[in-house]
Amino acid sequence: MKEVVIISGKGGTGKTSITAALASLANNTVFADCDVDAADLHLVLNPVVSKETDFSGGSRAEIISDKCAGCGICARMCRFDAIKLNGPPNGAIEKTCQVDPISCEGCKVCVEFCPTDAISFEPAINGKWFVSDTRFGPMVHARLGIAEENSGKLVTLIRKEAKKIAEEQGKDFLICDGSPGTGCPVIASITGADLVVVVTEPTLSGQHDLDRVVSLTESFGIQPLICINKADINPQLSDVIKSEARRKGIKVIAELPYDDAFTKAQMMKSTLIEYSGGATTQRLRAMWREVIYELG
Numbered sequence: 020m021k022e023v024v025i026i027s028g029k030g031g032t033g034k035t036s037i038t039a040a041l042a043s044l045a046n047n048t049v050f051a052d053c054d055v056d057a058a059d060l061h062l063v064l065n066p067v068v069s070k071e072t073d074f075s076g077g078s079r080a081e082i083i084s085d086k087c088a089g090c091g092i093c094a095r096m097c098r099f100d101a102i103k104l105n106g107p108p109n110g111a112i113e114k115t116c117q118v119d120p121i122s123c124e125g126c127k128v129c130v131e132f133c134p135t136d137a138i139s140f141e142p143a144i145n146g147k148w149f150v151s152d153t154r155f156g157p158m159v160h161a162r163l164g165i166a167e168e169n170s171g172k173l174v175t176l177i178r179k180e181a182k183k184i185a186e187e188q189g190k191d192f193l194i195c196d197g198s199p200g201t202g203c204p205v206i207a208s209i210t211g212a213d214l215v216v217v218v219t220e221p222t223l224s225g226q227h228d229l230d231r232v233v234s235l236t237e238s239f240g241i242q243p244l245i246c247i248n249k250a251d252i253n254p255q256l257s258d259v260i261k262s263e264a265r266r267k268g269i270k271v272i273a274e275l276p277y278d279d280a281f282t283k284a285q286m287m288k289s290t291l292i293e294y295s296g297g298a299t300t301q302r303l304r305a306m307w308r309e310v311i312y313e314l315g
């Protein structure tokens with residue numbers, strides 16, 4: 020089984036639409052939506068959930084007001100300013116403390132220093148992850164709670180579960196819609212992948228983001244491939260990206276034109292391949308052939 024991860028330097032490059040298009044070209048494949056902060060592969064693949072599981076990225080402190088003596092030690096010790104005095108009174112005293120669950124980083128310092136053992140430290144539920152069926156094959160995806168972090172851990176979990184399914188079912192490919200950017204979630208998306216395709220667009224910010232994400236993949240020992248989306252909106256800059264890629268020995272496997280058929284296909288909950296047999300579809304077919312060739 021070979022794992023292909025599609026990433027981009029930033030959101031909005033068309034990464035997910037391109038991933039969905041590849042989904043309808045790849046046979047015997049499992050899909051993983053690792054863009055957990057803005058998961059939208061499900062909008063096109065229309066998954067039917069068969070298994071739903073809570074995700075806990077770590078534990079959080081919570082003050083048991085009945086046991087709290089209101090000494091304020093925890094609030095003074097918390098480096099993240101996550102504890103405030105003047106919570107609800109516990110009957111015996113005027114003041115108790117309260118933990119702001121969004122600011123709590125789960126370092127457990129307050130738990131260690133509380134003189135009355137008034138702070139519980141339980142796994143926090145940060146979101147849910149799902150195993151689903153789609154018309155193209157199984158898919159593992161997730162929904163992170165509002166303002167929740169730990170998306171790197173969730174990405175690692177999703178990839179692990181998707182790989183497990185791929186191995187159990189004897190699949191040939193795992194295609195991941197990776198996280199954008201260069202932070203922890205994208206590192207979790209690409210570590211150990213067989214091949215990474217970076218989707219970019221010919222804008223100055225796109226070029227800058229591309230440089231960063233290419234350096235990142237190379238630092239993990241993965242040779243990236245590049246897909247320039249909307250290549251015709253700035254042909255000069257597309258040429259610059261191509262010559263820079265050539266200089267670095269990186270293959271540009273597709274130049275896709277700006278095509279509003281992507282949006283129209285998405286509105287129909289279809290991939291571009293399903294929606295249109297036009298020129299962009301033909302280029303995506305050629306791109307998938309390149310991916311297979313590069314995977315050997």
Ligand code: SF4
Pocket residue numbers: 082086087088089090091092093094115116132133134135136137138
């Ligand atoms: S350290 Fe314990 S007893 Fe003191 S305010 Fe915090 S929770 Fe209450």
Ligand code: SF4
Pocket residue numbers: 079080096097098099100101102118122123124125126127128129130
């Ligand atoms: S666990 Fe750490 S971050 Fe959370 S409230 Fe306690 S001291 Fe603050």
